[in-house]
Amino acid sequence: MTEQFDRYLTFKDLNWEERADRIFAALQPHFDQETSPFWPYFLKQRSICHQQGLDDLRVLHNFLPTLRDLLEELDDTETLLLLEELEVLCM
Numbered sequence: 001m002t003e004q005f006d007r008y009l010t011f012k013d014l015n016w017e018e019r020a021d022r023i024f025a026a027l028q029p030h031f032d033q034e035t036s037p038f039w040p041y042f043l044k045q046r047s048i049c050h051q052q053g054l055d056d057l058r059v060l061h062n063f064l065p066t067l068r069d070l071l072e073e074l075d076d077t078e079t080l081l082l083l084e085e086l087e088v089l090c091m
Contacts, residue, residue, distance in 0.1 A: 016090040020056040023086060026079040035074055038066065061091050 031039050046059045060067065064087060071080040 014089055016057050016086070017055070019082070019086045019090065020060060023060060023079065023082050024056060026082055030074065036070055038070060057090060060086065
């Protein structure tokens, strides 16, 4: 018999908030240098999400495909790995 996977128990102690904070810290140089015209739009959407009571995990989830493509294009493998880790563990 296979062991049942309970995703709610496995999310315990994953520190998704800290992981999301690390991703936004890694993205900060891109925001500052405006490495893409997407960043001002993304930050505006983040602000709107926060006003609606949504957290950064939701913001990252909403823009996951775009972020992934953009980070690949910018050759930012470090931030891409953080984003993929967050996706696998928390989304």
